Amino acid sequence: MFAKKTIYIFLAIVLVITAVSAYMEKSADKVVNFISGGLEAQMYKSSMEGYDLSDPEQVKYYVEDKTHYDVVVLSQDYKPSTPEYKFINDEMYETVYCLNENEFITKNQEAYNDCKKTYDEQVAFLKNYNWKTHIENEIRRLEEEVSLAKTTNLDENSIKSLKLQIDILKYRLENKIPIDYSGASIALQRYSGAYDEYLQYENEKNLVLYNDKRDKAEAEKEYFIYKYKFDHKLIQNTTRSLEEDTLATGAASIFSYNMFALLFLVLVGGSVVAEEFNKGTIKQLLLKPFTRTKILTSKIIAVLVAFLFFLVVYSLMTVLIYGVTFGGWKSLVSPMIIYDYNTHVVLEHSLILVCLENLLAVLPLYLILLGVSLVFGVITTNNTIATILPVLCTIAADIINAFADKKIFAFLPTMCWDLTQFLHGGLPEFRYSTLPISIGIDCISILILYGIAYYVFRKKNIKNQ
Numbered sequence: 001m002f003a004k005k006t007i008y009i010f011l012a013i014v015l016v017i018t019a020v021s022a023y024m025e026k027s028a029d030k031v032v033n034f035i036s037g038g039l040e041a042q043m044y045k046s047s048m049e050g051y052d053l054s055d056p057e058q059v060k061y062y063v064e065d066k067t068h069y070d071v072v073v074l075s076q077d078y079k080p081s082t083p084e085y086k087f088i089n090d091e092m093y094e095t096v097y098c099l100n101e102n103e104f105i106t107k108n109q110e111a112y113n114d115c116k117k118t119y120d121e122q123v124a125f126l127k128n129y130n131w132k133t134h135i136e137n138e139i140r141r142l143e144e145e146v147s148l149a150k151t152t153n154l155d156e157n158s159i160k161s162l163k164l165q166i167d168i169l170k171y172r173l174e175n176k177i178p179i180d181y182s183g184a185s186i187a188l189q190r191y192s193g194a195y196d197e198y199l200q201y202e203n204e205k206n207l208v209l210y211n212d213k214r215d216k217a218e219a220e221k222e223y224f225i226y227k228y229k230f231d232h233k234l235i236q237n238t239t240r241s242l243e244e245d246t247l248a249t250g251a252a253s254i255f256s257y258n259m260f261a262l263l264f265l266v267l268v269g270g271s272v273v274a275e276e277f278n279k280g281t282i283k284q285l286l287l288k289p290f291t292r293t294k295i296l297t298s299k300i301i302a303v304l305v306a307f308l309f310f311l312v313v314y315s316l317m318t319v320l321i322y323g324v325t326f327g328g329w330k331s332l333v334s335p336m337i338i339y340d341y342n343t344h345v346v347l348e349h350s351l352i353l354v355c356l357e358n359l360l361a362v363l364p365l366y367l368i369l370l371g372v373s374l375v376f377g378v379i380t381t382n383n384t385i386a387t388i389l390p391v392l393c394t395i396a397a398d399i400i401n402a403f404a405d406k407k408i409f410a411f412l413p414t415m416c417w418d419l420t421q422f423l424h425g426g427l428p429e430f431r432y433s434t435l436p437i438s439i440g441i442d443c444i445s446i447l448i449l450y451g452i453a454y455y456v457f458r459k460k461n462i463k464n465q
Contacts, residue, residue: 007306010267014260015317022325041076044069053104063104067097083131083178090179092126095119131178139169157199164195171230177237183245184237191226191235198223210431217427221339228337228346246331247319248351254315256358256420257365262394264310265303265366269373270386272299273457277381292458296374300450303370311359341425357423364442365417369393371449378456407432416441 044065051062071093078085098115102108125134142162145152149159168188171177177184201216229235254261273296276282285295323329335348349357369390377386397414409415410430416438421428428434 004268004271006267006271007264007310010264011310011313014264014314015321018318019321022321026325041069041072044072056105059104063097063100066100066104067093070096070100081181083134083180084126084129086180087126087129087134092119092122095122131180132173134179135169135172139166142166142169157196160199161192161196165192168192168230171235175233175236177235182237184235187226187229187235190222191230194219194222194226210427214427214429217341220344221341224344224346225337225339234334234337247323247328248331248334248336248354250322251315251319251332252336252351252354252358254318255311255355255362257362257418260314261307261311262366262369263391265307265370266373266387266390268306269303269370270377270390271383272303272377273374274377274381274383274386277460278383293454296454296457300370300374307366315355338424341427343425347424358420361420361423362418364419364439364446368413368417368442368445368449371446371453374453375449375456378453378460401430404430410434410437411441413441413445417445 047065048062048069051058051065053059053062071088074088074092074096075085078088095115095118099112099119102112102115142165145154146159146162146166149162154162168191172179172185172188175184177188179185197219201219204212204216207213207216226235276285290298319332332351336351336354338347338349338354339345340347372390372393373386376389377383380386393414400409400412400414404412404415410432415430415433419435419438419442420426421433422435422438428438
């Protein structure tokens with residue numbers, strides 16, 4: 001099996017794609033800056049030239065495009081990763097829109113002057129921008145809102161949300177995380193949003209609709225994980241665009257459902273028998289003192305060993321490529337954060353344990369698709385058919401699962417083969433799915449597919465091979 005050139009060619013292609021992806025992510029700032037600084041500005045400028053300003057309806061669209069154009073021009077002097085860039089797009093957008101609205105739509109000079117005053121203050125602040133000062137100003141503003149909560153009739157949830165925002169801003173100061181597009185900054189913003197969503201569901205004890213129950217469970221998961229990271233000061237500055245996208249999560253995701261892994265499995269699995277018939281080596285193989293059952297069993301084991309080899313090499317090389325590019329080696333030895341839906345408790349698992357959990361959860365999917373590949377490989381002795389059909393099965397599965405609405409669909413193998421949805425008490429996407437039913441259907445599907453493969457292989461006529 002390991003003498004096959006296909007294995008190493010495919011692995012090389014995957015690693016090249018991974019390296020290119022890492023380089024593109026590393027160069028994302030330059031790409032975004034080029035697009036936003038040049039192409040985007042030109043696009044809005046060209047669009048503005050096509051409007052008839054005597055038409056009130058077109059003036060509205062003109063104002064929208066001009067606002068985007070003005071903000072893009074303001075942003076050109078700053079890299080997309082900088083706090084200044086985010087300040088312009090978040091804080092100044094409404095001010096610029098206010099200027100254009102009062103100049104071209106309402107033609108209200110007094111309102112325009114008020115907006116212009118705010119705009120000038122923001123531009124002056126931007127020229128001497130200090131992210132710490134910005135955050136300190138935000139803390140003072142939010143503290144004033146909290147102190148005025150009774151007079152402004154703010155509800156309890158709104159007050160809780162404001163207090164958390166203050167805590168997050170203080171966390172930024174303490175851990176030197178400016179308000180920008182860095183991974184840590186995005187994580188803190190998501191924590192605030194997750195808390196607001198959690199508060200909406202907090203008092204909902206008797207949800208009827210399944211989707212609402214699932215949304216509540218996911219909202220709780222996101223909130224408790226972010227809260228755990230926040231309380232334990234695990235949200236730190238990184239060079240990645242997303243704080244959650246660490247070396248450890250990247251390695252663990254490969255052991256979950258992965259399209260490259262699937263392609264490798266069916267490519268090797270589809271050819272393991274079909275090639276023997278195509279090359280005529282099946283005759284020499286059957287002359288050896290082994291039964292056909294033992295021969296096919298040995299080939300299946302060889303495919304699974306090669307598949308595991310691919311996963312390990314692919315994950316190690318991905319970690320190496322992204323580690324050299326972005327750093328973050330510490331995540332490989334730090335515990336991974338897992339949420340238990342049953343106990344509503346955040347757990348710490350090692351990377352190896354998470355990888356094993358993920359692999360076991362998707363193993364039925366891989367075994368079923370390998371079975372499909374083997375069946376058609378034995379029947380047709382055609383590598384292409386044996387490789388393409390399992391891939392088509394996954395595409396068909398996505399379509400079928402999207403339209404499933406009856407209880408009977410819970411017994412479809414495509415609904416049952418991915419057990420990751422049940423990990424740690426998670427609620428499945430399909431409301432009628434259960435873990436016992438899924439495991440039962442998976443076992444039956446595997447027995448049927450491999451039973452057919454063994455039966456056909458034992459009965460296959462090789463005289464014309």
